[in-house]
Amino acid sequence: MGSPTILYKAFYYSGIFAWDFALSFLNLVLFKRPVGEVVPEGHPGYAGNWPEYRPQQEGDSRCSCPALNAMANHGIISRSGRGIKFTDLTRQIRTTYNFSATFCSFVPHYAAFMLNKSYGKDTFDLEELDLHNGIEHDASLTRLDTALQPDQSKIHRPFIEDLLSFATGKDKEQPMLTIKDMSRISGKRRAEARATNPMFTLDLSHKFFGSTNTATLLTAFGGRVDDLRVFLLEERLPQGWEPRIRYPYGLTILKFNQTIIPLEWGTRESDWEGDAGRVEAII
Numbered sequence: 001m002g003s004p005t006i007l008y009k010a011f012y013y014s015g016i017f018a019w020d021f022a023l024s025f026l027n028l029v030l031f032k033r034p035v036g037e038v039v040p041e042g043h044p045g046y047a048g049n050w051p052e053y054r055p056q057q058e059g060d061s062r063c064s065c066p067a068l069n070a071m072a073n074h075g076i077i078s079r080s081g082r083g084i085k086f087t088d089l090t091r092q093i094r095t096t097y098n099f100s101a102t103f104c105s106f107v108p109h110y111a112a113f114m115l116n117k118s119y120g121k122d123t124f125d126l127e128e129l130d131l132h133n134g135i136e137h138d139a140s141l142t143r144l145d146t147a148l149q150p151d152q153s154k155i156h157r158p159f160i161e162d163l164l165s166f167a168t169g170k171d172k173e174q175p176m177l178t179i180k181d182m183s184r185i186s187g188k189r190r191a192e193a194r195a196t197n198p199m200f201t202l203d204l205s206h207k208f209f210g211s212t213n214t215a216t217l218l219t220a221f222g223g224r225v226d227d228l229r230v231f232l233l234e235e236r237l238p239q240g241w242e243p244r245i246r247y248p249y250g251l252t253i254l255k256f257n258q259t260i261i262p263l264e265w266g267t268r269e270s271d272w273e274g275d276a277g278r279v280e281a282i283i
């Protein structure tokens with residue numbers, strides 16, 4: 001990697017964090033919008049109407065990310081999951097899930113850097129995101145590890161059922177996952193994966209990626225089990241669903257960390273050690 005790339009990255013990351021700080025401040029002083037008015041008019045999902053759901057067909061490209069697969073299944077990005085422009089992804093994840101413009105720029109830039117592609121000019125297929133130990137990592141909540149299941153677009157249903165069964169919270173009488181629940185299931189998945197996958201790896205940065213992904217289920221989905229069942233098992237957005245994020249400028253990176261950091265901090269793999277018997281039963 002040449003020094004222009006390093007300079008470009010440094011420039012990009014300082015800019016994005018300054019901008020994120022500004023948006024976080026604006027979100028703090030402005031009011032949240034009413035429920036039912038989150039997705040802007042003229043965008044897929046406005047008034048809870050998501051475009052037709054069509055699950056993956058032969059030859060389509062899908063990946064380890066349920067959120068991007070769901071967008072392809074609804075045709076919000078190309079249904080084939082191929083030839084996606086990074087810049088389109090940035091625009092579409094924003095109106096679909098209401099993360100801030102900063103987060104929605106940051107992650108696709110990160111992915112383009114990872115794939116040695118040009119963010120502005122290039123396209124990618126969803127499966128390219130599954131580069132092991134790029135963003136994709138072991139001990140995911142919805143997938144077997146790469147060593148056990150090389151096709152990372154495939155969900156592992158028992159993991160998802162286990163995750164949803166961890167919900168201790170309630171929202172209007174509906175079961176709801178909390179930060180604590182997410183820390184517990186993450187600790188369990190890490191212990192299981194370490195005990196069952198001889199190729200297991202998970203460094204600190206990938207623990208944080210894991211917690212970042214997990215935290216989206218608490219923020220964009222409000223932890224609601226009924227919605228998450230559809231989202232995770234079918235990679236579909238329920239009719240009538242809207243993002244639970246109601247900040248006028250979307251969920252900023254700074255604000256998002258207030259979920260990610262406690263979640264990661266509370267994750268205790270050691271609580272599950274020596275539980276190998278139960279682990280085998282799940283896998």
Ligand code: HEM
Pocket residue numbers: 064065066067068089093097099107108111129130135136137138139140141142143210213214216217220
């Ligand atoms: C454009 C940006 C995005 C990219 C490039 C991306 C990519 C990825 C990748 C590569 C993984 C696999 C990590 C693993 O091994 O577990 C992943 C997981 C995940 N992503 Fe995304 N993602 C993006 C945006 C989002 C958004 C906006 C959401 C939520 C609304 C989301 C939700 C998730 C969840 C819940 C997982 C965890 C699945 C698991 O643990 O099994 N992602 N993402």
Ligand SMILES: *[C@@H]1O[C@H](CO)[C@@H](O)[C@H](O)[C@H]1NC(C)=O
Pocket residue numbers: 032033034037038039040094095096098245246247248249250
């Ligand atoms: C995010 O949600 C806010 C509050 O509901 C809304 O005003 C805004 O238009 C949404 N932004 C996007 C890009 O969806």
Ligand SMILES: *[C@@H]1O[C@H](CO)[C@@H](O)[C@H](O)[C@H]1NC(C)=O
Pocket residue numbers: 001114115116131
């Ligand atoms: C990107 O480039 C770096 C440095 O040249 C190389 O180590 C890495 O394997 C490349 N990654 C991909 C996905 O091609």
Ligand SMILES: *[C@@H]1O[C@H](CO)[C@@H](O)[C@H](O)[C@H]1NC(C)=O
Pocket residue numbers: 212253254256257260
């Ligand atoms: C917050 O989380 C992101 C990942 O979403 C990370 O890249 C960033 O450095 C974190 N820290 C701050 C202070 O925003």
